Amino acid sequence: MPELHDLLERQASTYEPSPELFERVLQRRDRRHRNQRVAAGVLGIAIAFVVGWWGVHAITSSTPKPADDRSVEDKVTTPPLPEPDPVVSNALAYGADGDVFLADAHGANAVKIADGAPVDHAECTPDEHQASYEVFGTAWSPDGRYLAYWDRGCPVSEGTYTVLITDAKGNVLASFPGQAWQISWSPDSKRVAVMDHWAIEGAGDDATIGVYGLDGTRQAALTVPAALVPSGDYSPVWSRDGSSILLPGVQVPLDGGTPSPLPDLSWYGVYSPDGSHHAYKDRSSLVVEEADGPDAQKVSGSWVFWNVAWSPNGELVAYEGGRNDGLLVREIATGTDTSLLDMTRAESIGAIEFSPGGDRILFSKWDGHGHNSIWSIGVDGSDLRRLAGIEWTDLRP
Amino acid sequence: MRPLGALEEVASATTLSFEEFFQAEHLRLGRALYLLTGSAAEADELTQEAMVRVYERWDRVRRMDSPQGYLFRTALNLHRSRLRWVATRARHILHPTPSPDPAEVVQSRDSLDRALASLPTGQREAVVLVEWLGMDQDEAAMALGIKPGSVRARLSRAKADLRRMLEEDDA
Secondary structure, three states, X not given: OOOHHHHHHHHHOOOOOOOOHHHHHHXXXXXXXXXXXXXHHHHHHHXXXXXXXXXXXXXXXXXXXXXXXXXXXXXXXXXXXXXXXXXXXXXXXXXXXXXEEXXXXXOOOOEEEXXXXXXXXXXXXXXXXXXXXXXXXXXXXXXXXXXXXXXXXXXXXXXXXXXXXXXXXXXXXXXXXXXXXXXXXXXXXXXXXEEEEOOOXXXXXXXXXXXXXXXXXXXXXEEEOHHHOOOOOOOOEEOXXXXXXXXXXXXXXXXXXXXXXXXXXXXXXXXXXXXXXXXXXXXOEEEEEEOOOOOOOOOEOOHHHHOEEEOOOOOEEEEEOOOOOOEEEEEOOOOEEEEEEOOOOOOEEEEEEEOOOOXXXXXXXXXXXXXXXXXXXXXXXXXXXXXXXXXXXXXXO | OHHHOHXXXXXXXXXXXXHHHHHHHHHHHHHHHHHHHXXXXXXXXXXXXXXXXXXXXXXXXXXXXXXXXXXXXXXXXXXXXXXXXXXXXXXXXXXXXXXXXHHHOOOOOOHHHHHHHHOOHHHHHHHHHHHHOXXXXXXXXXXXXXXXXXXXXXXXXXXXXXXXXXXXXXX
C-alpha cells in the first residue's frame, strides 16, 4: 500500500501538541516528587508501626514457633513420580498448528505426540474445550526426560491458559494454569517457572511468578512489586545456579528474599551454557563478550532470546544476520562467521534452537507473504530439511 | 532509530539535556499517539506522562543506546495499560464492547482514521511505528517489547485489513 505513509502523515499532521506541554511535564514531575516525599514519610510511620507490633507480639507470645530458615527448596518435597528414560536420540520437539511433534535429529520421522486444533479454530463452549498445543522456546527439560508446553485452546480465565508437563511420549504428568509465554525449566529438571500473573509495566499491579513441581503442585508464588515489573513481553528465566528467577532487569530469589533490580539495563542477551560468555544482537551484528562473573545477572529474555542460540557445548552461536544475511553460525574460538542459509530480502528467521546433541539447528522462517515454516539444518550448512509449514501463527521450535 | 533523526542533530545522547530531548521528540511522539488513540487530548496526556517518566530517569535514559526507543516503549506501555484499565472498567459496568475511545470513533473521522481505529491495538501500533515513523521491524519490536516476527505478522495483517477497509470505503 504505497500511499499508506502519506495517508498516515496527513492524519498525523492534524495533531498539534498543547503549547504548554513542556511546562506541564515539569510541573507534573515536581508534583510527583513532592508526593513521593510525603509518601516516604507515611511509609516510615507504617514500618515503624509494624516493627513495633511485631516486637510486642514476640514478647507476649508464650510459645513462639521456631524460625523456619529452610530454603524453599528444602521445604518442598516433590512427590516421587515415575522417571521416564531420558531421550537419547537427539529428538527435536516442535509445535505447529496446535500439534506437538517429535522428530529425529535430522527432522525426519516426525511423530505427533499432542493432537490439537489450530489456535484460531479451537472450539470453546461450555460443553467443549478443544486443546491447541503450543511449544514456546525450549520444551525439553535439561535432563531430556520431560516436555513443557502450552494448551492455548480455551483460556482458563482471561489471559490464563494451561501448562502441561508430559513425558517424551506426550503422556500428561501434570497441568496447571499460567500466563505469558516462556515455561522455564529449573537446572535440575525438577521444577518449572511460569508467570502466574503477567502484569503490565506502569499498570500498578504486582506480577507473580509461579514455581511448580513435576506433579503440578505450586511450590512457590514469587511476587514482583509493580515498581519492578519489566516492560515488554517478559518471561521468567532460571538463574544458572537455580537460586533465583530472573526477569528482564529483576532478580527474584527463590528463598523468599526481596526482589531486586539488576544493574544492567541491557537484557537482550543469552548466556553460554557454562555462563562464561554472553551473546546478544546489536542490530544486525552479533556481540559475544565475557560475562561479568560466574553467575552474572543479565537475563535472557524477551524476543532476542529467539534470535541468538548457543550450542550445548558453548562452541558455536547461531544467529540471524542483517537483511539478506540469512542464518549464520559463529565459531567462538576463532570468531569466524559461516553463512548457512541465504535468504531473500522478504524472508526472515523467527526462532533458532540447537538440537540437544548440538549437531543440528532448528529454526523457523517467515517468507514475508504470510507463511511460516520450520526447518532443520546441520551446523555445517548441510542437509537442509523442511519440517512443517503453517500460516500466520508464530511458530517456535 | 534512524527516522527519528532530529535528535541526532542536536547533540550526542550523553550530553543531551532533557529539554533538548523533549523538543526533538515530543511532536513525533504526540502524533504517533494521536494515530494510535484518535484523540488529541489522549495523545497530549500520554505524551506528557511518558515524558515525565523519562525525565524522572533521565540520568540513566540519556546514556542508553536509544533514549527514543525507551520513550516510545514507555508511551506504548502506558497506552496499553490505559486500554486494559478501560476494558476492566467497562466489564465492571457491563459494557459489552470496551473501546479505547468510544465517543470519538464516529463519523466525523475520515476513512483512514476509522479504519485505523478498527484495528486491534497491536496491529495499530505496528502500522504507526513501521509505516509512519519509519522504524524497521527490529526497532519496532524493541519499542513494543515483542519479537520482530510478531511485528511482521501484525503489520501484514493490518495492511491487508486496512487495504480492504479503504477499498470498501472508496467503493
